[in-house]
Amino acid sequence: MSYTGPDFEPTPPRRRRRPLTVAVAALVPGALLGWLVYETTGGTGGSGEDPGARRAAASSPAAPSGPGSPSGSPDRGDEKPSPSSSPSAASTSPLQGKVVVIDPGHNPANFRHPSEINSKVDIGTARKECDTTGTSTNGGYTEAEFTLDVAHRLRTLLQQQGATVKLTHDADRPFGPCIDERARIGNQARADAVVSIHADGSGTGNRGFHVILPASVHQGAADTRPIVASSRDLGERIAGNFVRATGSAPSNYVGDGTGLVTREDLGGLNLSTVPKVFIECGNMRDSKDAAQLTSDSWRQKAARGISEGIVGFLRG
Numbered sequence: 001m002s003y004t005g006p007d008f009e010p011t012p013p014r015r016r017r018r019p020l021t022v023a024v025a026a027l028v029p030g031a032l033l034g035w036l037v038y039e040t041t042g043g044t045g046g047s048g049e050d051p052g053a054r055r056a057a058a059s060s061p062a063a064p065s066g067p068g069s070p071s072g073s074p075d076r077g078d079e080k081p082s083p084s085s086s087p088s089a090a091s092t093s094p095l096q097g098k099v100v101v102i103d104p105g106h107n108p109a110n111f112r113h114p115s116e117i118n119s120k121v122d123i124g125t126a127r128k129e130c131d132t133t134g135t136s137t138n139g140g141y142t143e144a145e146f147t148l149d150v151a152h153r154l155r156t157l158l159q160q161q162g163a164t165v166k167l168t169h170d171a172d173r174p175f176g177p178c179i180d181e182r183a184r185i186g187n188q189a190r191a192d193a194v195v196s197i198h199a200d201g202s203g204t205g206n207r208g209f210h211v212i213l214p215a216s217v218h219q220g221a222a223d224t225r226p227i228v229a230s231s232r233d234l235g236e237r238i239a240g241n242f243v244r245a246t247g248s249a250p251s252n253y254v255g256d257g258t259g260l261v262t263r264e265d266l267g268g269l270n271l272s273t274v275p276k277v278f279i280e281c282g283n284m285r286d287s288k289d290a291a292q293l294t295s296d297s298w299r300q301k302a303a304r305g306i307s308e309g310i311v312g313f314l315r316g
Ligand code: ZN
Pocket: 008, 105, 106, 134, 135, 143, 197, 198, 199
């Protein structure tokens, strides 16, 4: 399945570089911390699933207990009738009143609708195809399945923090949405943050994640100037927490080791009026990255990293 779609031309592989930890330090202190811990504790390089200890850590974070954990509430049994008004509920619902839109990249059924997804839409700076099929691992696990799975995990984590969460689609439509509609859904929800979930389709040996930030564009219907700074903040926080939660390194083929890339050719970013980033969680065409992307426990870590980045952004 080709990855030559309009919203994601494969970024030309660059010469591999060592991660520039100094640059990471300047941009994302959290990422540096996580990365250094990873380095000094002898990270495995992520070849496959981590052994049991880290899997357990992923499934039972020491984070504030969620609503399903009554033992975490000291007010249990007193006369307060509404959990939402109790101090303990407030402390476990830090995202109360916040709206997060999650955009699972592509759609598992896009391949059945080539003419629809190939029709052009206006992204302000250009006209581009409505949507693409996305990539897949060599074993046939599709990017569209991956993005929905991570989106569901992320939705649960954010709801546990009290956020109102909306998905741009849930495999509940025959194709798409188109990239312009994906942006509109976030705008119309007046989302406090939007994240578009993807996995890349680059060459073997190209590894790691990167977060894509909107460039400043002002052309046609596109005007990202009001969201460039806030989106960068959101993206840096997601990158830092993604490193910490997954142990994955920033991309070794784009972003010069920072895990951050700015692009001006993505309709989903150009048309957004609310803070928004994309994340490419790894490279589906690299066998080591693919082993992670196909692992349930790794995807849970990925969702947790993204969630913690969003929480940090929304709490300021
Ligand atoms: Zn994609």
